[in-house]
Structures are given as structure tokens and as C-alpha cells.
Amino acid sequence: MKEIYITALSAGDQLASVPFLIQDVSRRTTKDGRPFLLLTLSDKTGTSGGVFWDVPPAVDEWVSAGRVAAVTGRVSDYKDALQITATMMLPESNPDMGDYLPSSDRPKMEMISELYDFIASLAEPWRGLVDHILLNDDFLPSFATMPAAKGMHHAYIGGLLEHTLSMANLADTLAKQYPLVNRDLLLAGTLMHDMGKVHEYTIAGEFGFSEDGRLLGHIVRAILMVETAVSTTKALNDEQSRELLHLIASHHGKQEWGSPVEPKTIEAVLLHQIDLLDSRMQGFIDHVKKDTGDGDWTKKSYMFGHEIKRPSGM
Amino acid sequence: MKEIYITALSAGDQLASVPFLIQDVSRRTTKDGRPFLLLTLSDKTGTSGGVFWDVPPAVDEWVSAGRVAAVTGRVSDYKDALQITATMMLPESNPDMGDYLPSSDRPKMEMISELYDFIASLAEPWRGLVDHILLNDDFLPSFATMPAAKGMHHAYIGGLLEHTLSMANLADTLAKQYPLVNRDLLLAGTLMHDMGKVHEYTIAGEFGFSEDGRLLGHIVRAILMVETAVSTTKALNDEQSRELLHLIASHHGKQEWGSPVEPKTIEAVLLHQIDLLDSRMQGFIDHVKKDTGDGDWTKKSYMFGHEIKRPSGM
Amino acid sequence: MKEIYITALSAGDQLASVPFLIQDVSRRTTKDGRPFLLLTLSDKTGTSGGVFWDVPPAVDEWVSAGRVAAVTGRVSDYKDALQITATMMLPESNPDMGDYLPSSDRPKMEMISELYDFIASLAEPWRGLVDHILLNDDFLPSFATMPAAKGMHHAYIGGLLEHTLSMANLADTLAKQYPLVNRDLLLAGTLMHDMGKVHEYTIAGEFGFSEDGRLLGHIVRAILMVETAVSTTKALNDEQSRELLHLIASHHGKQEWGSPVEPKTIEAVLLHQIDLLDSRMQGFIDHVKKDTGDGDWTKKSYMFGHEIKRPSGM
Amino acid sequence: MKEIYITALSAGDQLASVPFLIQDVSRRTTKDGRPFLLLTLSDKTGTSGGVFWDVPPAVDEWVSAGRVAAVTGRVSDYKDALQITATMMLPESNPDMGDYLPSSDRPKMEMISELYDFIASLAEPWRGLVDHILLNDDFLPSFATMPAAKGMHHAYIGGLLEHTLSMANLADTLAKQYPLVNRDLLLAGTLMHDMGKVHEYTIAGEFGFSEDGRLLGHIVRAILMVETAVSTTKALNDEQSRELLHLIASHHGKQEWGSPVEPKTIEAVLLHQIDLLDSRMQGFIDHVKKDTGDGDWTKKSYMFGHEIKRPSGM
């Protein structure tokens, strides 16, 4: 359990087994041949440089980017910034990444409860299938932890579930505005459209891409997950399965944006629009939040391609 | 007042001053030198060929595409289709174009009433300005008649107002989901974003483009309308005016889609997304409705670039 | 068994139960209200117009595009072209579509034998998996019949297998030129990369797209086929499965060409290049073959975007 | 009035109230807690680092990027470059930005005189309108000061007027080569096409974008300026106004380059071509001038996308 955060450190502090995330590590040698480590240590409040002189082989062996280490040592000033000089580092097993990486503002349990409610509201056969896949003990904890993207929007712990629920709310509302839409199919597709991201990203250290994410991507992974669940549960017939897979496969809207097929049913067209709308709105808000200036205009946003204007309430 | 519609005609009927829209007219001469007219006549229920032999100069003079003519003559069969052989045609003044062109399914008065309600719900200074522009007697009748597009979506009498109200409903709902959004600014921009189309299209005959639409387009025209209203009413200060003009100028979302600036405020981003969402959904439904086949798949849609699948309820 | 072909018909011939493919059918009514059918009848040698006057309800019921019908009637001349006037039509069950649609120049059995040899040459675990999927009795007949595309290249009966084998030969040769390539993985991916097309196209009547082809496409379908086979046979471990799925998912080379991921392994880069090379070369040859002119230059090719020059040997 | 320029400074010089532009300022604290400023000071001849130790609150308060400050202090060498150590800084009111930013080679008065001549050569109603807008005392000084762009071409004080006059000369000449062109309409449009840039840029510190420039851009601003002037002066009828607004709205040539409509009249086509031609030619010359190498080839030009060759006379 983490109690001391980087933002509270000052020069002269002594650290006794304080855990930090190792964001980056370089192995160097002094002129007289002694090994040392240059470290970047972080938690959700900030980042500090670090150095470990005369690193013992037992430590050298396991230290790598993405691990969480309990650090013993001292805090000093170096080139106008904090530096942690470590004298011992031990690996933490099973850390709560929410302490080390930026997190959603919504409490995790509140979001999980909302997910349960949405699934309960589905008609069969959709309810059974979605329950089988998402409310699985091997899956739900990761689903509730993942970011929704590496950097564009919802790029924080819990962002994937937050984005999924935000879209589910939109889907529920819009299905009423456009009554030709099959609400249960749309909602099932919405809840599962990005679930492949659980296998696409890694959240050790900085958010990165997994082997699965690089070679297959979250759309193909989600398709495989649905197929496996359907062949296990026999919940859907061929046509229902195809309609659901179409929602997932087409939700990026265009082939050039990574969908192997484009939306061809009314639910698929709407799901893509909801995804676009929620990503753009949350991407706007995230960019403004992260922008450290205090003027009316942010720096250039990668998503929008230009500077954006801070809303008056922020 | 039109009482007889094309869909009800059959070979042998006699017509006495029945009004039709002249969609197209060609002037021809018989081998022995007598002038005649080849006509395409239509109303909101269908289209018929027509011919007027030995056309008198007084008729020849005024007949042109887009006029409504009261036709006297006879209905016959020609090449498996109806043909109207006219013996007299007189120009109708001030016809209700709703009889001749496809119309929205929503009653006009119901839509106007809903527009009044939305405007009444606005805070000042937005309410005064929108009222001044839209509820003007010179403007409202056209605003309630125009289509929203030439062919892609809402391409029928009343389509512009129907699209505007559908978007206003979305704006109202979504402003709650994203509380940073200034709901009154968003709604004012939504109600006025496409109002320049009243000057962009012509609805005589087939929907076409006016001189104003060709040289300036509806975005520039709406900008000029706001500017004129602001300088008359002094309703807005410079900053409010700029924010509102930005909504209108940027609502197409990208320069390549005709917006001179891209959305840079949260309301502008949301307005563009709402416009996209409603256009795509209604464009989907319109394409399925117009598609005459009875299979599950329509012909290729110009908007989507491929065939789309008929929703099960249609 | 079909014995009489369109190319051999002449005006005056009597037809007794001669089978033809119904490419197109329109239901019409004479001026005095009697129903008749306008038909386009075809086989692999050509196309003829057809008409069936006073069509009995029992015939009217089943006649549709894509069916093969045994036609009794008479051949005549109409507007400088042959026309078949039918007096009876009966449905053929289980016709050999190779009689009615253009076919590969290579004998089917020779191609199947070559496929067996390629699979036999694979090391495990690839051999077992490819055998399980492709040499399956429910699959192989269709795999040996399908075209490789609707119109661009190899668009004829057997074209899919012909294209697959041509690519397998290239893969075998090029794996030697680039020794870093895993030959067995490459060849397994080559043999299966387009197998999803068996479910993508329909070959009744003209080549068309199936429901599966429209909603999922052949890449997603092939991914599902591999997944099902892997979970049945346990032939591959996770990493092998991912490498193989990557080959299939990325073989179009770019997202804008329909691949959800781009090639990232050396085998995937080579597979895409082989596919491109063979499609372009066969597409060139097919376009020249189909071009009916006798000059040096063909009409504009859709694949190449311009006219192409006939090779001297054709 | 500025008399001492950066290019003439050397280590050891004493400065007494010498004015410089503050291009950038960072507020820092020494290890023992005393505030100091790191400055970038500049004038039209160059740039120097600066530092102000123990900055008094009265100075700290007003110092910001874009202000001109009269600096008292001393010049020294720091890391092979000049550094100004300030002991006092006072704000300059109403500085002539031409002393601090790069300027056009053409004398301002000569350019204004040429502008008068062009306007005098116009036929009515164009002369009255252009005179009303451009020769206005509130507008002309800014119009004669602004750059024509932030970095691509004519990016210096007076560049906007220089570019406008260069294009007016081309318009005058080319109207003779293409006699169908309405010379007075073309020239009026040319003189006003970029005038919205007076409100688009800010020239405090570095050239930047104003609130108006970000939310509306110079095309929309110029459209509003014409509309206001027309409604005040009644100089133009509706058709003339539309033709002129079309020139301004379409002068970027394509929607993707920021024009809400594309050129549709012969004058609009020519105006866009003249703008393109003059921008490219001056952008070529500006890039070569700014390029500090002495070889035949410059560094890569952003406008052209590659290196360009120095003309032999430069």
C-alpha cells in the first residue's frame, strides 16, 4: 500500500521502502568501471530522476521498466530537480497500478455496478452472451482497469470502462430517438466493441502495445472472443452472431481507420457515430485537462490537429 | 387546391384543369414543321410523360421547368406507361409546393410549434437573437418548407426544419451528458446552423441551387444573416458573436467539407458530431425508403459508398 | 449433363429440356393483362435473350436469377440477336456451375492434386492444421470452385484455387531467395489467406456477395475458421496461432485496402507482396483476354486505371 | 526611438534604457529562494539571452512576452553567446514594431501611395467601397503594418500590403491578357482579399493568431467587413455584392485550403491563380533569403516540400 507520493518529496528526505514505478532504466558504468543505474521513477502524482551507485547484481537482475520497486535511499537536488539516490531496491509483487498511473475520476466500483445494470437491462440472447464474456472473473478486473487509448482520449486507468459506459448511455438514449434501431443488439455491441483492448495494451510502466495488440489489434481480438463465447454457450444463431460481429468489425467506420468492413446496418452506423462523438468530446476534455498553460488556448491537439479553446468552466 | 394525383390516373381519363408540376420540357418540331412540347409532369405521388401538339404561342411563352400548370387533356398509354396529351395549359400562381414535391412525414404546424418551444427555452441573449432571425414572417415560411439537402438526407419539403429539430433534441440531451457544454449557445447554434439553406436552394421544379447558393453557399449566407441581425439588435457583444459565428462557420467539421474554420470550442465539436450523426442516421433511413427493391440489401448508397442492409422493421 | 451450348444455336432450332442459367428475369404484363417473363439465359459460351408468354403460375413461382432451368421452346431472331421463346421451364437440381460460368483453364483435378502436394510438403504443426481446414470434404469442393474475385482477376470458376496455387509456387521459390523467411509458416498462410472467399461470394447467376461477405468479409471469416480449427485440433500454441492469424489479417497490406492490421513480420510482408504481384499479373492477362478489340491497346482497365498494351504473344 | 541594435553589442557594453522586445520570459528561483527572470530579448537585427537577478515585484508584474522594455544593464559572454544582465527594465509605450520585427524592403509610404493610386484607378461602385474600407484611418495603419502570413511568405512587417500591391500589379496586367475579365471587380477583390488578416494576426512578440483569427479566420472576417460597409454605404447592389464576396470567399481556390466555396467566375479563377503565383514566387525568394548556408541549395522549404536552388543573382 502506497503512502508517500512524489509530489510530497523534498530535498533531504530519507526513504524507507517507498514504492515507485520504474518508468525507464539505463545501465551505465563509471570511468573507473563500477556499474550504476540511471532511473526514472514515478507515481500518479509525478516523476523523479534516480540513481543507484554500485548496484548489486541481485538488484541489477530484475530491475526493468514497468516494474514497481520499493526504494530505500535519500532525496536530493540535482540540476534544479529532485533526484532519488537509492541504496536498495526490492520488487513489489502485485501492485495496484492505480497508484502509479493516472486514473479515471469515476470510482471503479460505481462503474462496475453501472455495467451490471446495463447488462441486466438486455433482452436475451444478448444478456447471456455479454454476461458470459464481460462479467467473467478472469476478465472483469482487467476490463475495469485498462485505458481506452494510448494517448488520444480516456488514456488512464479505468478509461476503457468509463468510455464504454459513456457510450452505453448514449446508445440507450439514441435508440429511443431512432426507433428503427434494435436497442439490445446496439447495446450489446457497444458494451463489447472495445473489449479487445484488454489484450491490446500493456500497462506496466507506460501504456504500451502487447504482442497481441501489435499482431492482431483489438478488433480482431474481440471478434475471436465473441466466436469462442458463441461456440461455448451456443447463445446466438448464425445470423445473430454475424450481426454482432459486424458491429465490432465495423465500429471504426472506415477501412482506413482499421475496420475490415464498413458499417452496413443501422446499428453499426449508429455505434460508429456514438464512438466518434464520445471519443471527440472526451478527447477534447482530456486535452484541456492535461494542458498546463493558463491561457484560453491550449497547445496543438494531436486529435484535432490544431489548438483548442478552454471551456469557460475549466 | 390539388385534388387529383398522378397515382390515381388511368388510360382514358379526361383532365379538366388539373395542376401538375412541369419538371422538364423540350421544344420539338414535327417533320412537317409544327411545334410541340414534350413534357415531364409530376406531383408528390409520381411522374407522367406528356405531349402538347400544335402548342399555341401564348402557352409556349410561359411554359418552363419548375412552373405548375393546370392541364386540360386526356390520359393514354404510350410504351407501357401513362402519357398525358394536353390540349390546354394555364399557369398556376402561388401553388403549395408540398403538393408537388415529396414532403416530410411530420406536420408543418407541429414542427413550427416545437421550434417555438426550443426558442422559448433559451436564455438571453440567445433567445432574442434567434427569435429575431428565425421567427420573422419573411423567413419562417421558407424555413419550414425547405429541404435539408439536395439528395443525401432530408431531401424533401420540410426536411430542413425536421433535421434542425431532430438535432435540437440531440443537442438538448447531450448537453446534459457533457456538462461543460454551454447548452444555450449550443442550442442557438444548432437552430441556426443550416438556416442559410433557405437562400441556397430553389424548389421550383426539382431542388436546385440558387445564385446565392452557388456563389456563397449556406455557411457564408448564415454568417451574413447573423451579422446583420447582431448589428440591428445589438443583442450580442463581440465575444458572444464570435462564438456563435464560429459554431456556424465550423459545423461541417473540416475545411475539405466546406467549413472555412475547424471546430475549436467544445460546443462546435459537439455541434459537428450531432450534425454528422443525424445526417447519417436519416440518410440511412431515407436511402432504404427510396430503394424500391424488396430484398434485404439496397442498391449502393451514395452517402455510404456501398449497399446497406434494410432494418428488420422496414 | 449439359450437351447443347448457346454458341451453337441458330434461328429455327427446337429446344427440348436444354439447361441454361437464368442470369436475370423481369416479370411483365401485356397490354391485355397476360403475364410474361423477359429472361437473360446463359451458359459458359454466351448469353441469349428469352421470353416466356402466358407463363403458368407453377413456373412463375420458382423462376429467379441464379437458378438453372431446363428450357423447352424455339430459337428465333429478334433485333439482330438470338431469342429463345420458352414454352416450358423446369428447375435443374444440383447443376455443375462450371457449365454455366467461365472457368479456369487448369483442370480441377490437377489443381487439387497440386494442393495436396503443397500441404504434404509442410512441416508440423502447419501440415495438420492446413489439412484439417482445406482438405475437409465439406470445404474442398467449394474451395476448388470459387472465383478469386468478382471482376478484377481470376474471376472465374476455379480462380480461387488457381490463384492460391500460383501464389504458393511463388512463396516456395521466394522463401529460398530470402532465407530469413519461415517457409512453412509462409506457405501455410498463403494456402489459407483467401479461403474465407468460399463464404464471401455466391456463384448462383452472376458472381455476387453473400450475407457473410457483406457483413464480415473474407478476412474476418478466415480468421474465424482458423480460430475454430485451432480450438478443435489444438494444433498450434498461442504464438503460432497469432503469427498465422497475423498473416491472414494483414495480407491486403494496408488498412485502407481492408486489412485490420498492417504486415509487421517478414512473412507477412512477403505474403502481401506475392499477393500483389500475382493479382496484378493475372489481372493484366485476364483484362487482355476479355478485351474484344483487335488493336494493340485494350480499353481502360479498372485495375490499372488506364489502357494496357497487349503482349506480343496474345 | 531605438538607436542601439543587438547586432552592434559586444561583451562589456553598458546599456542605459535601451529598448528591446521581450520574446520570451521564464520565471525561476535560485537554490536559496530568490526570484530571477530568464529572458529572450530581440530586435529586428537579432536575439540575445538575458537574465534579471533579484527582480523587484514592480518589474515582475508587467514583464511578459510581446512587451517592449527599456533595459538598463550590462552585456557579457555566456556559453559563447551574448547575454544581457539587466538591473532595471521599464515598459515602453507605443513602440514602432518595425524596429523589433523584420520588415518589408519597400518603404511604407511608397506602398501606401501606390495603394491610393490603385484605388483611384477603379470605376464606381468599386472605388467608393474600397476607399471606405481600406483608406479608413482606423484601418490603414494596421493594413500597412501586418505581415501576409505567419511564416510561409511575406512574413514581415508590411508584408500584407506588399503582397496585396504585388498581386494588384499582376491583376492589372493580366486583365489585359484576358479581356473577358472585369478589371475593376478583379482589382477590388484583389485589394481586399486578404484584408481580414489585419484582425487574424497579432504582432506583439512573435507573429501569432488573434481570437478572431482562431475562431473565424481572415476569410470570414473580410466577408463581414464587406457586408458592414455595404450596409452602411449602400454602394453595391445585391448582385455586385455577391460577386465581390465570392472573390473573397473563394480565393484560396479549394475547400481543403480553407475557402468555403470554390472559384466559379472568371475573376475568381484568376484571383486565385494570381494569389498562388505571387505567394509561391515570394515564398521562394523569402526562403532563399532566410537560408543562412552559402551553398547553391537551401535547406528543405516547408512551402515546397524540398530543398530549392538559389537563383544566380542572390
Place this chain on the structure above:
Amino acid sequence: MKEIYITALSAGDQLASVPFLIQDVSRRTTKDGRPFLLLTLSDKTGTSGGVFWDVPPAVDEWVSAGRVAAVTGRVSDYKDALQITATMMLPESNPDMGDYLPSSDRPKMEMISELYDFIASLAEPWRGLVDHILLNDDFLPSFATMPAAKGMHHAYIGGLLEHTLSMANLADTLAKQYPLVNRDLLLAGTLMHDMGKVHEYTIAGEFGFSEDGRLLGHIVRAILMVETAVSTTKALNDEQSRELLHLIASHHGKQEWGSPVEPKTIEAVLLHQIDLLDSRMQGFIDHVKKDTGDGDWTKKSYMFGHEIKRPSGM
């Protein structure tokens, strides 16, 4: 020498050896097996259908599209249009294509004289080289006859020279406005930039592409022409030759528009701009001229991508 033109024919006229261009010919057979020709005959004033019954083998042999034939026969009416029924056709040798295809409004001799003047105004070494290539007896007649394009602009007999001279005038004028430009190099490049089109097009029948035009294109052909002339005359040194070849190679401005290199010298940038400007202006005028409607707006222009507005003087 052609004296009778299509525009003057009427039903009943007898034709005795009147020459027409054969634009198109189809070989057909009557139901009783007699061969006949369906013809499209034309001259610069218009087009007429034609038929030649019982065509003798000696005529059948040489008749082909692009030949000029002296036709004996009779004019009649067929389906409201003229038809020429030929009884004899003899090939014309060496016809003046200006009689059969649309021509420039400028007299050929006047244009050639202007070309001589431009060349005379060049400094050496440019004058000698341009004279050697363009004023060559084998080349000049074709250079003065060719169109400048197949359809976009200057698509008529003499159009290539007319476009070249129009651009030379612009080059001469603009070299004064931008004094860094080497006027003689620019003018030499302008006069020769499109000369490869003499080998690119064929003007028999309709304008088409030659073997050279298809396989190499006019840019490569012009490069080869310069290279041959330089190696014959030794007029230019390596650097001069490279500068001139660069002008020709880069004049389309972008690789995607067919230039193997992009403009990198000031003369090359200006030449491309002049080409663009003159093509657009003349393309605008040509489109309006060819447009047969009488309203203010033309049909959609392929060059501009939309309808354009007729200038008031046309």
C-alpha cells in the same frame, strides 16, 4: 479542298465526291447476309450519320476511323436527323485536318510569326537551340497544328501553339515583375515545355494518343528531343542543359501530376505557375464556349469539378 460543309446539308441533297472525316465505322451484315457500313461522318461544322449498303470489297478494305473520304451519295432524314447514304467512297490523301476538326481562332501564320519573334528575342545559347528544334521544317508544321490537350483546354487544331504563345507572353511580362528570374532560360523553357505533345497525340479522327504518348508521354519525349539537339549542336554546356531539362521535367508541378521531379529553381516554379494560370483561364473560356445552354451557369466542368458562371461578355 473542301467546299461543302455538314452544317449546310439538307435532306434531298446529292453529294459528288464531298470529303468528310470518318469518325467511326461499324461493319454489319443484313439478315440476308449482305455487308454494310454504319458510319459517323464529320467536319469542323458538325456530324452526320451515314450508311453504305452493299459495300464493295475495295472500299471495305481501306475504310477506317480517322481517314478522310470523298463521298458520293445522297442526304436523307432518318429518326429526325440527317443521314448520308453513300454509293461510293474514295480515300483523300493529305487532307488539311483544319477542315475537319475544330481550330484555333487565331490564324496559323500570325501565330508562327509571333513564334519567330519570341525566338529572335532570346539571347544565346538559347536562341540557337530553340531555333534548331522548333523552326525545323519537319517539326514546325505539326507544332502549329496540334491541340494542347485532348479535352481540358486548347483542345483544337492550333491549340498547342496558341497555348505556347499565350504562356510566352505571360513569361515575358512576369520576368519583369520578378527580376531574379533568368528571362531567356524561362522563355526557352516555355516555348519548348509542351513540344513533346507533337508526338503524344494523333489527330486522325478524334484526338487520341500515339504509341509514343502512351508509353513515354510528352515530358519524356521533349527531354529526348532536347538531349538529341544538344548532342548535335553542342549549344549548351552541362549545367545549362540540366537547367533547361529541369524546366521541362518539372513543369507539371507535382509528381502526382506526372512530373518526375518537382520545380526547384525559380524559373521552374514560375513556369509551372504560368502553365497552371493559362490552362485554367483558357479551360474556363473553352468550357463556356462549348456549353450549349443559354443560362448564366454551364454544365459541370470536368476541369473545375463544378458548374461555372458565364462571364457577362459571352
Place this chain on the structure above:
Amino acid sequence: MKEIYITALSAGDQLASVPFLIQDVSRRTTKDGRPFLLLTLSDKTGTSGGVFWDVPPAVDEWVSAGRVAAVTGRVSDYKDALQITATMMLPESNPDMGDYLPSSDRPKMEMISELYDFIASLAEPWRGLVDHILLNDDFLPSFATMPAAKGMHHAYIGGLLEHTLSMANLADTLAKQYPLVNRDLLLAGTLMHDMGKVHEYTIAGEFGFSEDGRLLGHIVRAILMVETAVSTTKALNDEQSRELLHLIASHHGKQEWGSPVEPKTIEAVLLHQIDLLDSRMQGFIDHVKKDTGDGDWTKKSYMFGHEIKRPSGM
């Protein structure tokens, strides 16, 4: 002859006339006004910083990037890296650039021998022409030394010939798979398609572009080389020459990739595909080789636009 390489240096070594390539040189002055040189010295094994204090004018005069210098001096450590402090530098004449720049793994003589074999295998007239151009004593040494590209693939000494031979092997093999292809024409085109690069690049210092490469590029240069050889040897007739030039001109495949014409013959289509295939495969391998990480995934590749996966054998 170079015997000592950078990879073998260590602090304290004395250097006596050891040759290095001067990759970069900056001229600086100490605070007390003495000139010195900051150098980047390299050979094919690595790079070292260098400094030359109190540089004598005779040395200062000739030192420039791209020259090879015999350096006398001493090796030391500076900021954790090697630095060579020179006391004398003398220019090397005629160095073997293979000692200083990365080179192909294939021995030069083996590649030249393979080139001879390919040319010997050609039928006339191709053999004579290719021999005349490539086996020329003025050309072959450069052809065997050049890289095939600046950075994308085969970017090392001998890379051009290595790429040419790899493609020739592919051409030879594939001509058998597609028998309509004229093998001798294809092979001649393959051997010469990139030969213009001998004039496009410079290999002094880093690989760069020559004046010829910038203004004309290797495609135009190769076209000129063929033209000159054909006019000297009369080896080809017009049609053969055109077919060969077409191969060279079109081998980039698309205009936007720098080909003035697109491939229109079967040999041109195949040549482009072979070029693409070999460039991508070698580009993949080169990127993995240069990537210094040791994980499974490389850094982002410029050619592929994303990270690529290291083949298991590397």
C-alpha cells in the same frame, strides 16, 4: 590502405597518420580568439568526435565534410565518449570509400561476375546495348560502389548492384512463371532501371544528392543514358527503344511515386512488382539490422510506418 578502425580505439592511443572520413566540421573560435575545428570523424566501424586546436591555415583551407584525412594525434575520453585530439591532418587522395562507409555483405568482385553472367545470357539486341552501357570502364566502378537508396533500403556501398542483381534473379525466375513475359526485355530493363542513381547520389561524407539527382533524378538520367547509347550504337529500332524506355520511366509504378508514366506493358508491370518486392524485403532486413535494441520489436520503421518484428533467425 586503412589498418586501424575506430571500433578498436581506446583512450590514450597515439595516432600516426590514421585515415578517417570527415563527416562534419564546424569552425569555432576560443574566447581568446584562436581558431579551432570541431570534427566528426568516422569509418565503416563507427564514429568519434574530434577537435583540432590552433589549426594552421594550410589545414583549415582544405578540411571539409566528405574528405578523408590522415590524422595524427591522441585519443581521449570526453563526456563518456571517445574524442580524437588532432595535431596534424593531411588529405588522402583516392581513398577506397568502402573503408569509410557501410558496405554490402557481398564481395564486389562476385557481384560484378554475376552481372557479366546476366548480360551474357541476354539475346540481341539487348545484350549489346546493356554491355555498352553497364560494362563500360567509366561506369562500372561507380555502378558497383553506389548505394541503392539514401536510407530506405540497400543504403550502403555496393547496395545498388546488390539490389540490381537480386532483382535480376527474381526477373529470371518470374519470367518462367509468367510465360507471356519477354524475358530478355524484362532482364535488360531490370539491369538498367536504377543505373541513373550513379549520377543521383554523392557518397562523399554521408550519402547525398548530386546536382543531377536534384534537378533531374535517376529516372530521367537513365532515360538520357539509354537515348545516348541507342543513338551511338544503333542497337535498337524505335519500337524496341520505346519499350525499354517505358520500363525505365514507369518502374516506380505510379506518378505520385515519381514515374512520369505508369506501367502499361506486362514487362513494366512485372518490373515494378519485382522492385517493390525486393525493396520491401531488403528494407525490412536492413531496418532490423540497424535497430540496436534487443527486444522482439524494432523502433518505428520509416518505410513501413510502424514497428516491425525481428525474424527469429536474427
